[in-house]
Amino acid sequence: MRIIVTGAAGFIGSHAVKALLQAGHSVLGIDNMNEYYDSRLKSDRLASIGDNKDFRFEKTDITDHRKIAELFSNYAPERVLHLAAQAGVRYSMESPFSYIESNLKxxxxxxxxxxxxxxxxxxxxxxxxxxxxxxxxxxxxxxxRADKPISLYAATKRADELLSESYSSLYKINQTGLRFFTVYGPWGRPDMAYWIFTKAILESNPIKVFNGGNLERDFTYIDDVVDVLVKIVEDIPKNNQNRIYNIGGSRPRPLRDFIEEIALACGKPAICQYYPMQPGDVYRTYADLTKISKDYNYEARVGIEIGIHSFVDWYRGYYKI
Incomplete structure (x- = not known):
């Protein structure tokens, strides 16, 4: 089938494109290639997809609704995987309008x-x-309820869910929203903690550890995410509804364990500098996977003991370390 993927040069997006092509689908990828982080990484992600007659890429901003409408009309997709967004909790305090533009508009x-x-x-x-x-x-x-977001980024993502709910109700559009829990792995994002920690440890630089390291995260490896993504995209929900699913590892780990695993994979000790809790950050994430496990037989298979080593191996190879 024909599928449009927005954010195709992003971390999850590029992995999703590869998986959908491997499943036999045709994909039109859309991305604006912005400079939130080094766009060369985005170009390299696209290059890693390789030459494929069933893949086409358009450099377009999703906020350009006329261009987006034209692409949809010409391509006539049967499914849409919308992953493009302005990411990052802390950056939303520095550049709030970019979140309103990308995530809402x-x-x-x-x-x-x-x-x-x-x-x-x-x-x-x-x-x-x-x-x-x-x-x-x-x-x-x-x-x-999820009605007390503590960052602008979180507020925009919850607002997206509400916008989708209204469109499903008004126009009978089948939709599925996916609440991702700390996705990591090869080709990841340089603004994420695991990337920042890996870079610092390999360069023998100190890392900033907030709230004294007393944080827990439900880490989710990219391969687990992509496996279930393909199943969900191929499916059609019943009753024109806007469904919401968690996608996580359902095994929250202390930040200290995560740092220790990165240091082990790097073969060097972590030099930790401790700081108070950051504004907009949360103390813990922990996904209840009952719903997605029941509907799609989802199971998080890759723990950080394997996933972190896979990322560090990729990082060394990408930067020729």
Whole structure:
């Protein structure tokens, strides 16, 4: 089938494109290649997809709703995987308007394009575990209210879910929102802690550890994410609904364990400098996977003992260390 993937040069997006092509689908990738982090990494991700007659790439900003509408009309996709967004919790305090543009205006642009493209049978879009904030009782369930975001980034992702809910109700659009829990792995994002820690440890530089290291994260390896992504994209929800699923590892680990595993993979000790809790950060993430396990037989298979070593091996190879 024909599938549009936004954020195709991103971390999850590029992995998803490869998996969808391998599954026999045709993909139109869209990305604006912005400079939030080094765009050369994005270009290299696209290059890693390789030459494939079933893949085409368009450098386009999702906020350009006229161009997006034109691409949808010409390509007539049957599925849409919308992953493009301005990411990052802390950067949302430095550049708030970029989040409103990309995450709200951009999401609306995709919703309108889907609404006006009859061939689309299912829109799958990225949300975030950040929507749960600090007040949710662990493990975090999709049934929780999630109405107290503590960062602008989280607020925009929750707002995307509400926009999608309204469009499903008004226009009978099948949608699935995915709350990703700390996804990591090869070709990851340089603004993520595991990347920052790996770089610092290999260069014998100190790393900043916030809240004294008393944080827990539900780490999710990229291969586990992509496996279930393909199943969800290929599917069509019943009753024109806007479904929400957690995608996590469901094994929250202390930040200290994560740092120790990175240091082990790097073969060098971590030099830790401790700082207070950062504004906008959460103390713990923990995904309840009951719903996605029941509907898609999802199981997180790769723990950090394997996943971190895989990332560090990739990092060394990519930077020729």
């Amino acid at each position: 951009g999401h609306l642009s995709i919703l309108e394009a889907v609404r006006n493209t009859p061939s689309v049978k299912h829109l799958v879009y990225a949300s975030s575990s950040s929507v749960y904030g600090n007040d949710t009782i662990a493990p975090f369930s999709e049934n929780d």
